Amino acid sequence: xxxxxxxxxxxxxxxxxxxxxxxxxxxxxxxxxxxxxxxxxxxxxxxxxxxxxxxxxxxxxxxxxxxx
Amino acid sequence: xxxxxxxxxxxxxxxxxxxxxxxxxxxxxxxxxxxxxxxxxxxxxxxxxxxxxxxxxxxxxxxxxxxxxxxxxxxxxxxxxxxxxxxxxxxxxxxxxxxxxxxxxxxxxxxxxxxxxxxxxxxxxxxxxxxxxxxxxxxxxxxxxxxxxxxxxxxxxxxxxxxxxxxxxxxxxxxxxxxxxxxxxxxxxxxxxxxxxxxxxxxxxxxxxxxxxxxxxxxxxxxxxxxxxxxxxxxxxxxxxxxxxxxxxxxxxxxxxxxxxxxxxxxxxxxxxxxxxxxxxxxxxxxxxxxxxxxxxxxxxxxxxxxxxxxxxxxxxxxxxxxxxxxxxxxxxxxxxxxxxxxxxxxxxxxxxxxxxxxxxxxxxxxxxxxxxxxxxxxxxxxxxxxxxxxxxxxxxxxxxxxxxxxxxxxxxxxxxxxxxxxxxxxxxxxxxxxxxxxxxxxxxxxxxxxxxxxxxxxxxxx
Numbered sequence: 443x444x445x446x447x448x449x450x451x452x453x454x455x456x457x458x459x460x461x462x463x464x465x466x467x468x469x470x471x472x473x474x475x476x477x478x479x480x481x482x483x484x485x486x487x488x489x490x491x492x493x494x495x496x497x498x499x500x501x502x503x504x505x506x507x508x509x510x
Numbered sequence: 511x512x513x514x515x516x517x518x519x520x521x522x523x524x525x526x527x528x529x530x531x532x533x534x535x536x537x538x539x540x541x542x543x544x545x546x547x548x549x550x551x552x553x554x555x556x557x558x559x560x561x562x563x564x565x566x567x568x569x570x571x572x573x574x575x576x577x578x579x580x581x582x583x584x585x586x587x588x589x590x591x592x593x594x595x596x597x598x599x600x601x602x603x604x605x606x607x608x609x610x611x612x613x614x615x616x617x618x619x620x621x622x623x624x625x626x627x628x629x630x631x632x633x634x635x636x637x638x639x640x641x642x643x644x645x646x647x648x649x650x651x652x653x654x655x656x657x658x659x660x661x662x663x664x665x666x667x668x669x670x671x672x673x674x675x676x677x678x679x680x681x682x683x684x685x686x687x688x689x690x691x692x693x694x695x696x697x698x699x700x701x702x703x704x705x706x707x708x709x710x711x712x713x714x715x716x717x718x719x720x721x722x723x724x725x726x727x728x729x730x731x732x733x734x735x736x737x738x739x740x741x742x743x744x745x746x747x748x749x750x751x752x753x754x755x756x757x758x759x760x761x762x763x764x765x766x767x768x769x770x771x772x773x774x775x776x777x778x779x780x781x782x783x784x785x786x787x788x789x790x791x792x793x794x795x796x797x798x799x800x801x802x803x804x805x806x807x808x809x810x811x812x813x814x815x816x817x818x819x820x821x822x823x824x825x826x827x828x829x830x831x832x833x834x835x836x837x838x839x840x841x842x843x844x845x846x847x848x849x850x851x852x853x854x855x856x857x858x859x860x861x862x863x864x865x866x867x868x869x870x871x872x873x874x875x876x877x878x879x880x881x882x883x884x885x886x887x888x889x890x891x892x893x894x895x896x897x898x899x900x901x902x903x904x905x906x907x908x909x910x911x912x913x914x915x916x917x918x919x920x921x922x923x924x925x926x927x928x929x930x931x932x933x934x935x936x937x938x939x940x941x942x943x944x945x946x947x948x949x950x951x952x953x954x955x956x957x958x959x960x961x962x963x964x965x966x967x968x969x970x971x972x973x
Contacts, residue, residue: 464898476902478900478901478902478903479899479900480898481898492898495900497742499904499907502772502903502907503906506906506912
């Protein structure tokens, strides 16, 4: 939840110019799916993954799955 | 006790380095290398203490494969034609680039140190080495070595050059001094594309460091590991095991490593070998062999790790290494994973920086992680959700057991050199005259310190 402030609702989709909204997103990797709440574009479905998440918990999960 | 001939092979005379016939002979439970030089007499050196594992390791058989490119003709016979010659029986897997002969430590056992900066190969020369390796066809891991590579201020540029030329796994062999002392240095190297740090780590007490390295270094090692963790660099602890100095710390080294998972990914033990000047042959009591390291691991961890958890490495000669893959349980204890095996890079036996292939891939993925994840909308947004939620990631990670490797590699010196093993060596060094030379041949010195390949002022007693 550390990204709550950084990933504020003012972010907009570069393609659709629509404000990103929080929504449930299913992230899949190597056959495993995780339901997480992330900002996404209501128009095109683009999902915004904050850098800290991509290089943090998300990377750890990825490494863990690769280790299996 | 009666002797039993196990195999015939070849070695060198430790005095004159000429190639001589040799035999592996069992005496009781121990295996010795016997050889005789017509000029300098007979020599006998312990190579493996434990017949049961000797036969187990032998069962793996040879994984010999002809190098795709050879550059030096066979003239005088192994180990005198290295470069690589057509009689070599293994590809390069991990290639060491000695980017400097200078060092920022003054180890009592090492002669590297006092050279001038202008003796370092320049970046253009290092690039020429990399292009030479490209011509050899098969992909290799690069280990930046020395001397102490971090004394070069342009090391990040060298790392970046390796990556730019397509070498996608770059590891750094270091004593950790600069990583510890210079905040931001680890990140600089990580940003340049470094994957992994092969950290000299001889023990968990300063007495060990004073004996082997001539300085109190434990605090430095701890800080270096912390800095690597912060920068996202994987660390492999690499103890050089010296009987009477740090063999009793094997269990504590492992416990130290496990307390720092996942920053520390593996421990890679290297029994001491004797390069440099030795007027008298090193005594057998000054050597620890691989099966003893495995037994000590079992004994010093009260059986958490079992000698039976280990197997020979992947592509190198079976007697050069052992490796085992484990999972770290929630209680911080190790559990054996599937037996190691497979191709180069799957093993932790000195290739791939002691990391299994999955970790290698994971390291590369660090740069492109977001792009590798497939994300799709699960359902409509719920605007009343207070913020992004990653509870499912956290729950998974809490339950996940990290993988961890323990391995060992026995380098060879003029007394215990077995040419059958040397011919299957896959750890190679690029020499200043741009030849690719198997590691143990490159470091080989006669009893008087005369090198077979390396120039005298580059001698180092510890592998």
